[in-house]
Amino acid sequence: MPIIQAFWAIIRRDLLLAFRRRAEMANPLFFFVLVVTLFPLAVGAQPNLLRAMAPGVIWVSALLAALLSLDSLFRSDFDDGSLEQMLLSPHALSILVLGKIIAHWLVTGLPLLLVAPLLAVFLGLPEQAMGTLWLTLILATPLLSLIGAIGVALTVGLRRGGMLLSLLVLPLYVPVLIFASGAVDRAASGLPVGAQLNILLAMLLSALVLVPLPTAAALKMSVN
Amino acid sequence: MSWIPAPVSRFFHRTSSPPHFYALADRFIPWLTVIFLLLLGAGLYGGLYLAPTDYQQGDSYRIIYIHVPAAWMSLFIYVLMAVMGGIALIWRMKLAEVMLISSAPIGAGFTFVALVTGSLWGKPMWGTWWVWDARLTSELILLFLYLGVISLYGAIEEKRAAARAVSILALVGVVNIPIIHYSVQWWNTLHQGPTVSKMDKPSIHVSMLVPLLLMAAAFKFYYLIAVLQAAKLELLKRETTSQWVKTLLEKQA
Numbered sequence: 001m002p003i004i005q006a007f008w009a010i011i012r013r014d015l016l017l018a019f020r021r022r023a024e025m026a027n028p029l030f031f032f033v034l035v036v037t038l039f040p041l042a043v044g045a046q047p048n049l050l051r052a053m054a055p056g057v058i059w060v061s062a063l064l065a066a067l068l069s070l071d072s073l074f075r076s077d078f079d080d081g082s083l084e085q086m087l088l089s090p091h092a093l094s095i096l097v098l099g100k101i102i103a104h105w106l107v108t109g110l111p112l113l114l115v116a117p118l119l120a121v122f123l124g125l126p127e128q129a130m131g132t133l134w135l136t137l138i139l140a141t142p143l144l145s146l147i148g149a150i151g152v153a154l155t156v157g158l159r160r161g162g163m164l165l166s167l168l169v170l171p172l173y174v175p176v177l178i179f180a181s182g183a184v185d186r187a188a189s190g191l192p193v194g195a196q197l198n199i200l201l202a203m204l205l206s207a208l209v210l211v212p213l214p215t216a217a218a219l220k221m222s223v224n
Numbered sequence: 225m226s227w228i229p230a231p232v233s234r235f236f237h238r239t240s241s242p243p244h245f246y247a248l249a250d251r252f253i254p255w256l257t258v259i260f261l262l263l264l265g266a267g268l269y270g271g272l273y274l275a276p277t278d279y280q281q282g283d284s285y286r287i288i289y290i291h292v293p294a295a296w297m298s299l300f301i302y303v304l305m306a307v308m309g310g311i312a313l314i315w316r317m318k319l320a321e322v323m324l325i326s327s328a329p330i331g332a333g334f335t336f337v338a339l340v341t342g343s344l345w346g347k348p349m350w351g352t353w354w355v356w357d358a359r360l361t362s363e364l365i366l367l368f369l370y371l372g373v374i375s376l377y378g379a380i381e382e383k384r385a386a387a388r389a390v391s392i393l394a395l396v397g398v399v400n401i402p403i404i405h406y407s408v409q410w411w412n413t414l415h416q417g418p419t420v421s422k423m424d425k426p427s428i429h430v431s432m433l434v435p436l437l438l439m440a441a442a443f444k445f446y447y448l449i450a451v452l453q454a455a456k457l458e459l460l461k462r463e464t465t466s467q468w469v470k471t472l473l474e475k476q477a
Contacts, residue, residue, distance in 0.1 A: 150396055154389050158379050167375060168393065171368040172400050175407035182411065203403070210399070214392050217313070222390045 006091045007099045014103030017076075023083070028069040028108045029115060036119045042070045047124050054123035056183035061119075062112055063173055066144040067166055069108040073100065073149060073165060074219070080191040083156075084223055093211035093219065101149050101211070102142075109141035126183065132187035132197075136180040139200040146207040147172050153218035173205065240319040242459050244326035249452040256449045263442035269377075269426035270435030278432075284348050291341035293443040294334045298366060299401070301447065305373070309391030313463060321387035322462070325377055326375035326396065326454035330447060332370035339363055358409040365404055367395045383462060 001009070009210045038048055050057075055195075077083040086096050100151055116137055117130055123131065151169035155161030183196035270288035278285040290472050308324035311317055341354050342360060354360070360458050373390055380386035 147254050164379055168372045171365045175403050178407045178411045213395050218392050
């Protein structure tokens with residue numbers, strides 16, 4: 001089987017698996033909505049304050065939702081041994097890993113795009129920032145899945161890797177958070193956001209190329 | 225590795241054997257300690273006694289003689305760890321793994337010292353213990369990167385595998401450090417601009433600069449001493465069953 005076919009086969013398989021367990025698919029989404037709901041309860045229902053905080057709140061919640069969903073990226077494959085089969089296959093592991101990351105994003109990252117506008121309305125984010133919010137989510141949620149994949153690959157062999165995973169991954173998420181919420185913030189005050197979006201795009205493209213390599217190396221370490 | 229001259233490569237191969245390294249470290253540590261103490265004494269004397277009082281900041285600026293070298297070391301050690309990680313991954317050199325692991329707590333310590341001294345300096349100068357300024361924040365994130373390395377190594381039982389995991393993490397981290405640094409800088413800044421690295425004409429007076437550089441050199445030697453001690457201990461822990469450790473213990477008993 002040529003590598004490109006193997007790549008598509010991995011994506012198809014992961015999507016099918018996720019689709020068979022639809023309840024799990026919805027979990028990061030509920031988590032995202034819940035965390036955003038907690039903020040007005042914690043800081044008080046002051047429209048001005050919430051409007052000012054909206055980009056940050058939405059982005060921190062998206063970050064946490066992505067972090068929570070990361071564990072499912074390699075966990076079941078590690079437990080049932082399919083990961084070892086992938087390692088044994090003649091194809092480059094990094095390409096297969098990229099397929100898995102893309103499938104993971106389609107299942108956990110893409111749905112965030114659908115509820116984000118709703119939450120933005122809850123928090124009173126100005127309408128002119130809505131398009132930018134979408135754009136940053138499209139550009140940056142795949143980035144979260146990609147960067148997170150390295151952390152998961154390093155910790156998948158551990159029985160309790162959850163807290164460790166957040167310690168490894170969250171510092172690496174900082175630039176994404178800064179540029180994404182910064183762009184939404186600027187858009188809300190009517191400023192141009194081209195620079196931030198370009199940087200996010202550049203980070204996404206370089207992560208697409210670079211991330212599969214350390215992830216594959218880390219998976220080899222975890223499986224042995 | 226034909227482009228490396230034979231004596232150099234022979235030196236590396238010999239040094240990378242644990243018993244030889246252990247003996248070499250034992251031989252070096254007293255000399256390094258002497259140099260460290262001399263540099264430290266000269267640096268502190270120059271910095272705390274000879275250097276003039278700053279016309280704006282008074283005597284509280286003198287904390288830079290600890291703060292700035294510690295901050296330099298925190299970055300330097302992380303980069304060094306990434307280099308060690310690369311060596312460990314490519315050549316599977318055990319000694320590079322040991323040095324990488326031994327460096328992590330020292331680097332975290334320097335990062336912590338830089339943060340604490342910065343905070344102590346910030347209270348009289350900025351009127352607050354902590355500001356969310358660019359360099360403080362990226363130093364804090366650097367501390368988290370160090371803690372990630374340390375706890376990942378602690379979490380994996382099998383130490384060779386743990387060392388490989390940590391090597392990968394150090395390399396990923398070192399790619400991210402500039403990105404984090406510049407993104408945080410873009411985000412916000414209050415910290416004073418660089419005063420030493422401006423090559424043409426540093427905006428710090430020579431009488432203040434010389435002790436600073438002395439202290440920086442002293443910190444480098446301190447790191448060398450600490451890392452050699454830690455590496456010696458790590459080697460003993462890893463090779464408890466091997467012959468050279470047994471003979472060494474018998475000799476000392």
